[in-house]
Amino acid sequence: MNNTEIVKQGLKKRYAREKRFQLYGKLAVLSGFVFLVILLFDITSKAWPAFSVTEILLEIPVDHESLGLSKDSEPNEEALSGINYAGLVKQAIRNVFPEVTKRQQKKLLYRLVSSGAEFEIKQMMGENTDLIGGEPVSVWVKADDDIDTYYKLETVTSRVKGEQVRFIEKLKAEGRIQTSFNIDFFTTSDSREPEQAGIRGALVGSFWTLLVTLLVSLPVGIAAAIYLEEFAPQNKITDFVEININNLAAVPSIVFGLLGLAVFISFFGLPRSAPLVGGLVLSLMTLPTIIISSRAAIKSVPPSLKEAALGLGASHMQTVFHHVLPQAMPGVLTGAIIGMAQALGETAPLLMIGMVAFIVDVPGGIFDSATVLPVQIFLWSDSPERAFTALTAATILVLLAFLTLMNALAIFLRNYFEKKR
Amino acid sequence: MKLLLATVVSVGMVANLQAAGRDTISVVGSSTVYPFATVVAEKFGKKTSFNTPKIESTGSGGGMKLFCSGLGLKFPDITNASRAMKKSELDTCRNNGVTDITEIHIGYDGIAIANSNKAPLFKLTRKDLFLALARQVPNPDGSEALVDNPYKTWQEVNDSLPATKIEVLGPPPTSGTRDAFAELALEGGCQQFGWIKAMKKADKKAYKSVCHSVREDGPYIEVGENDNLIVQKLEKNPNALGIFGYSFLEQNDDKVQGSIIENKSPEFETIADGSYPVSRPLFFYVKNAHKDSIPGMRAYLKEFTSEAAMGEDGYLLDKGLIPLSDSERAALRDNVMSGKKLVIK
Numbered sequence: 057m058n059n060t061e062i063v064k065q066g067l068k069k070r071y072a073r074e075k076r077f078q079l080y081g082k083l084a085v086l087s088g089f090v091f092l093v094i095l096l097f098d099i100t101s102k103a104w105p106a107f108s109v110t111e112i113l114l115e116i117p118v119d120h121e122s123l124g125l126s127k128d129s130e131p132n133e134e135a136l137s138g139i140n141y142a143g144l145v146k147q148a149i150r151n152v153f154p155e156v157t158k159r160q161q162k163k164l165l166y167r168l169v170s171s172g173a174e175f176e177i178k179q180m181m182g183e184n185t186d187l188i189g190g191e192p193v194s195v196w197v198k199a200d201d202d203i204d205t206y207y208k209l210e211t212v213t214s215r216v217k218g219e220q221v222r223f224i225e226k227l228k229a230e231g232r233i234q235t236s237f238n239i240d241f242f243t244t245s246d247s248r249e250p251e252q253a254g255i256r257g258a259l260v261g262s263f264w265t266l267l268v269t270l271l272v273s274l275p276v277g278i279a280a281a282i283y284l285e286e287f288a289p290q291n292k293i294t295d296f297v298e299i300n301i302n303n304l305a306a307v308p309s310i311v312f313g314l315l316g317l318a319v320f321i322s323f324f325g326l327p328r329s330a331p332l333v334g335g336l337v338l339s340l341m342t343l344p345t346i347i348i349s350s351r352a353a354i355k356s357v358p359p360s361l362k363e364a365a366l367g368l369g370a371s372h373m374q375t376v377f378h379h380v381l382p383q384a385m386p387g388v389l390t391g392a393i394i395g396m397a398q399a400l401g402e403t404a405p406l407l408m409i410g411m412v413a414f415i416v417d418v419p420g421g422i423f424d425s426a427t428v429l430p431v432q433i434f435l436w437s438d439s440p441e442r443a444f445t446a447l448t449a450a451t452i453l454v455l456l457a458f459l460t461l462m463n464a465l466a467i468f469l470r471n472y473f474e475k476k477r
Numbered sequence: 478m479k480l481l482l483a484t485v486v487s488v489g490m491v492a493n494l495q496a497a498g499r500d501t502i503s504v505v506g507s508s509t510v511y512p513f514a515t516v517v518a519e520k521f522g523k524k525t526s527f528n529t530p531k532i533e534s535t536g537s538g539g540g541m542k543l544f545c546s547g548l549g550l551k552f553p554d555i556t557n558a559s560r561a562m563k564k565s566e567l568d569t570c571r572n573n574g575v576t577d578i579t580e581i582h583i584g585y586d587g588i589a590i591a592n593s594n595k596a597p598l599f600k601l602t603r604k605d606l607f608l609a610l611a612r613q614v615p616n617p618d619g620s621e622a623l624v625d626n627p628y629k630t631w632q633e634v635n636d637s638l639p640a641t642k643i644e645v646l647g648p649p650p651t652s653g654t655r656d657a658f659a660e661l662a663l664e665g666g667c668q669q670f671g672w673i674k675a676m677k678k679a680d681k682k683a684y685k686s687v688c689h690s691v692r693e694d695g696p697y698i699e700v701g702e703n704d705n706l707i708v709q710k711l712e713k714n715p716n717a718l719g720i721f722g723y724s725f726l727e728q729n730d731d732k733v734q735g736s737i738i739e740n741k742s743p744e745f746e747t748i749a750d751g752s753y754p755v756s757r758p759l760f761f762y763v764k765n766a767h768k769d770s771i772p773g774m775r776a777y778l779k780e781f782t783s784e785a786a787m788g789e790d791g792y793l794l795d796k797g798l799i800p801l802s803d804s805e806r807a808a809l810r811d812n813v814m815s816g817k818k819l820v821i822k
Contacts, residue, residue: 163790171792175523213731248516248796325551328503329531407535410505414515416522416529425501425531435534438703440512440724440797445705 099456103449109238109251110204111196112169112227114148116177118187122147125188136182141174145197152232153223164219168227170198172252196234201250201443208235211442241450245416246432250443253436255451257418261331261411261426262400262458268335268422269342269399274392276339277346281388284347285354286376305344312341313405321409328410329425337405342395349391353384386470393466397459403430429455499550500772502530506540506557508702509586509653509722510759513793514557514781520792521780527773532557537653544762545570554767554774558760559586559653564821577765578819579812581778583787585799587723587748587756588658589735590645596715597639599631599736603754606738607666608634609643610697612690621672626692643696646707647720654704655691657757658720662738664688665754708733723748723756724797748799756799765816778813782806 120127123139146166150156156165176197180187187193199207202215207224227233245257280301288294316337320326326333357380365375381388406412412431419426427435429451436448504514511534522529535543537558544556545566562580570578590606592599608614609631613623631638648655667688668674676684691697700707704721708729711719718736723743726735735743738754747753761781768774780786786793787800794800801809811817 167795211731213728215728248512248519328551329533410533412534414511414518414532414534416519437705438508438534440704440722440728442728 099449099452103446103453105205105208105443106241106446106450107238108208108235109240110199110207110233110235112199113194113196113232113234114145114169115151115192115194116144116148117151117192118181118190119192120189123188127189131185131188136185137178139178139181141178141181144177145169145173148192152230153226161219164217165223167200168203168220168223170200170251171249172247173197196236198251199233201441204251205443207233213442215442241447245418246414246427246435247416248414248439248441250439250441250447253444253447255429255432255454257415258427258429258432258451259454260418261415262428264331264419264422264426265334265338265411265428266396266400268332269338270392270396272336273339273342273346273395277343277392277395278350278388280343281347281350281354282376282381285351286372286380301344301347305348308404309341309402310404310408312337313408315340316405317408327423327425329413329415329427330423331419331426332422333409334406334411334426334428335422337409338399338402341402341405342399345395345398346388346392349394350384350388353387353391354380356387357383382473386473389469389473390466393462393469397462400428400458400462401430401455403428403434406431429458501528502555502771502773502777503553504530504532504555504557504761505535505543505553506533506555506761507537507559507653507759508534509537509559510557510583510761512724512796513583513759513798514761516793516796517777517781517786520786521773521777524780525773525776527776530773530777536651541566542569544764545573545575547573548575548764548766550770554771555761555763558762559757560656561758561760562762562819562821567819567821575764575766577816579763579765579816580819581761581763581782581813582801582805582809583759583761583781583798584793584801585748585751585756586759586797587726587743587753587799588654588661588720589723589726589743590662590718590720590738590755591711591726591733591735592718593711593715594732594734598734599638599718600740601638601736602635602739603662603666604669605631605635605638605666606662607664607669607688610645610691611663611667611687612692613687615670615673623687626694626696629696641716644698644714644717645696645720646698646700646710646717647691648702648704648707649699650691652702654720654722658755659689659691661755661757663691722797723799727797745794745799759798762819763813765818768816782810782813 117123122144125131125135125139149165149169150162153165156162177195180193180195198204202213203220203224205211206216206221224233240252241254243256244252244254247253284294284298316333320333320336321328326336361379361383362375365379366372370378403412406428410425411427412434413425413427414435415425415427417424433448433451433455436444436451502518504518506514511532515532518530518532521527533540533553537560540553540556540558541562544553546552562578567578570576590599590601608626609628611626614626614628616622616624617627628634628643630640630642632640634643647658673684673687676687698717700710700719704725707719707721708725711717712732719733723735726733726743741747741753743753743755748756763774763778768778783791784806785791787798787806789800789803791798791800800806
């Protein structure tokens, strides 16, 4: 038996082995894909009710008598804020259901409408003072979250009473109830009433926090990477630093929160719950990721390029900044964006520095109290009201969209810089 | 690096100046009180010209720690708690200069032991719960000795219960709900054994460890702090029971039903009149020294204790809070306005 025959004998086995391996590979990819699809399907199916909101049509009386204003003078700020808007809403509901007279029933009736309705009316009147004294104004006001859930999903809990179901049937028959796109989900901040809650505050908070993270961790990370890779002497101290950076990348993120609490808040006296502190803590967390990936990118630049630059008389620094860094940029940016994406999805370290909080006002800068998207998800997922389940899922979708966008940006930048060189 | 340090330090100074004029009330504490405190804060922010208070959900213990760290604008003004302040916590407060605190009892929260609507309703006693869930129980042969919990099914615990496996989903030890469950349900059942009750005088520590320890051999399953998750799991597993707050039961009663404990089902009325045995008081604590330095403090306290919030028809009741009685509320308002100083013996 010569060599060819020996090889031929084993050939079948070898092909089979390769086929088996490919099959394992395909199965692995397929199972990953299946999990992803299940996850996305589950979240999306839970999230869709959050994007629509149930509204009820009411005719709000705006004559002087109902508003409690005098006919003679122009209404000023003070008179406008003195109007009993809640009373107006109640009166409008009673007008739709003139047959309801008992106190207990009336209470159920008023609960059809969101407690935010009076503020909607207040805002409308403040902006259009010329409405005063005219005919009743038709307004679609938001329904209460229990009614909203019942109407959209037909879930029957004891939160919606039998009487209220009859009220809703009547509204339906008169065409006074509809669902429309929930624009407020994107334009308002956290609220304890699900129908009034939105993610604007959390989005803006995430923006400020990530801005601080980016401004701190990117320059520091790249500078550290360049120094360690190109200039630092190889000795015990740099070895020690290197080991520590690699270890830091694996430290649980809550530890950074504790560190942030001790250093930034207790020692430097920075304000609790501020995006500044959140951003600093998250930059501590992302620094190792950025340093490690930047170093890898710098290392992968061919030495011939460096040698050519040095040979033509460029200084070490010129070589690094004119030739090495531009070549390494795609890798550096990919690392930075993946680090940022990590920071965007983090909650644990923020708990320690007070960003897991109920904050209604949209933060106007890095010193204002703020919360971030993943924290909003965490807070809503733990709320008893049923309608928050949908809001939670919808916020997860928004967060996923941003993560996808950031990763897409990383890929785009990599391709862009690769083409450029 | 020097430049960076310089910026951090200078930014820190600016922030210090900013913090000097804090005009938002800062609240920390229990995640059980969080849903109620946030509603009040939101209404307060909308109704008045003051900023909406910032409310952190840190847990009762974490809240106390922050609250007692000191006086001044850097520290929270109010802490929420799903249990009363401990003597040791008050001592910490005093050592840090926080001497004048008022305790505000806002109402009650029931703890439901619920299962899926698809399964038959459970009728339990606190004794059943103790025997089913404690780590050590009295020897089933009737002697006065403790053995590791041998019970596997509900029927073994009590003949009138079904022969299904004991499977209870509940919160982990870090949770206030778990503490309250141990104290109210387990200890309540534990005390029905005269000889264990007698231990309380002789050896308080041993008594507590017997009555508050939950078994770790499987039947009690820790599901994290998220009550919504427990509801979801109960829906999928009709044989299991779950432990969570009354407000979650109320929101999900199309999926789960609250077990009857000693002939009382967990309902608004039974919790309010105290006849449902597993209910706990909710509190918040306020620093009187901050009442004048933080804008809106008095108004916030007034809003929280107003009839519109915690009264018989108040909006907090709609969120699942069980109110105090009329006289208790009146007394409470007096205490809040006069700033009655908290003393723990």
